[in-house]
Amino acid sequence: MIFNSNKPYSLPIRYHVYFWLTYFVFNTFRWGSYFNDYVYSLKTTLLGFPIHMALCYLNILVLMPHLVYKKKYFLYIVTVLSAIFVMVVLKFNLTYLLITHDVWPEGPQTINTLTLNYTIDMMMGELYVMTFVTAIKITLDFLKEQRRVTDLEKSQLETELLFLKSQISPHFFFNTLNNIYSLSVEKSNKTPKIVLKLSELMRYMLYETKGKKQTLENEIMCIQNYLDLERIRNGERLEVDMSISGDIHDKEISPVLLLTFVENAFKHGVNKNTGNVLIDIRFKVKGDYLYFTISNPMPEFTVHKDNFNKASGIGIENVKKRLELGYNKNDYKLSFKNKKNIFVVKLVIKVT
Structure with a gap:
């Protein structure tokens, strides 16, 4: 199936708001329960949320239409991983400066510097969110394409039926006019x-x-x-x-x-x-x-x-x-x- 890459399928804005609001509340309560500190969870979620959204919309609105749909898969993978890495570095520094020096409380050890384990763990987390949103995007694109094909087939069917129907009247009238002509000649x-x-x-x-x-x-x-x-x-x-x-x-x-x-x-x-x-x-x-x-x-x-x-x-x-x-x-x-x-x-x- 070849999806339309020129115009990404879009839902009304309210559905985007519903999705991200649900995800925000779920994430806040999930980590608040884990740390037994809902204030800390709210702060980190507020900080990380714009990063999640930026990566997801960059992927579905820019990278997928211009790279995936054009079969530039290697460039797509490199670009996605690079974008996630940049966002992880940004998130680490913002968390360190604005919230706490203990940047990775759920990790195996306390850290205040960027480590490989932290980077991999955070990148996997971002990939999880991106994969979920991308799956929604692909599903919507698939449904749109199916509807487009169905509408096209229906349109072609109706056009052909109209064409066939239009052939009947001229054929009928032509024969009848011939009859009238013959009778008029005979007066x-x-x-x-x-x-x-x-x-x-x-x-x-x-x-x-x-x-x-x-x-x-x-x-x-x-x-x-x-x-x-x-x-x-x-x-x-x-x-x-x-x-x-x-x-x-x-x-x-x-x-x-x-x-x-x-x-x-x-x-x-x-x-x-x-x-x-x-x-x-x-x-x-x-x-x-x-x-x-x-x-x-x-x-x-x-x-x-x-x-x-x-x-x-x-x-x-x-x-x-x-x-x-x-x-x-x-x-x-x-x-x-x-x-x-x-x-x-x-x-x-x-x-x-």
Whole structure:
């Protein structure tokens, strides 16, 4: 894991105050109990406290970002030990001058000069405090990085979903505008009705599908508007058999997800057939799941050329990708099959 070394993770100042205040009280009572002299313990803690803090913040705010995160480990060790040594010397002299000449009362012998044993013991004590604070720093950095990665993945996922969703409307409108153009060339009286229906669909798809989910009721209404468009355009040669069963209220689904299957059925089942065409659509809500089925005839040339997979079209591939990104694997099941030249799409999807 590579942590962000440019901006060290920071907590609100009050948490720093809480930490050091707790440590100060603990240290004062700990050594006060040890020496049976709380006044002496308070004095030495007050003297040593700024040294602890200076070393800790020097380490987490300067040395770690500029040395550890840049993999300059040897220089980091040398710098830390040097800084601790300087602070130990400073602490010794301040204790000697301001508090007592018996600088190391907890040691094996009374000393009033800097010794190797005293230096090592004090350096180990400072390292203990620094290690504890550094562990907190590393933990916070790790949590920050995990959150950053999670947020990035979520952002990328949402961006990709928005991109896929944005591809659906242009694809749908392009096909419908082509239909309107064909009718206008023929000067068909169906053109005004189609334009009106299209405007209703555009209003829904542009303004009411911005969220991650849409009510199943509205999605079915959108599909019904689309079917009205196709009925106007295709006339009597088109027969649509649509049934709805179960409670569709208070159920939610990704916007314009089902419409893509319907549009695909017309693109490959109606537009490429010259005779009468039957489109069969089934909505069945059972518990928390929607069982959606749509079937359309496949033109002979599509079957003969073994283009069954291609018959699904770009729109279906788009939907498959949206399902992968927007739903858990166990929350949906999508299948396709060709049954006696009838292309059947089945989708079972969670709609709560």
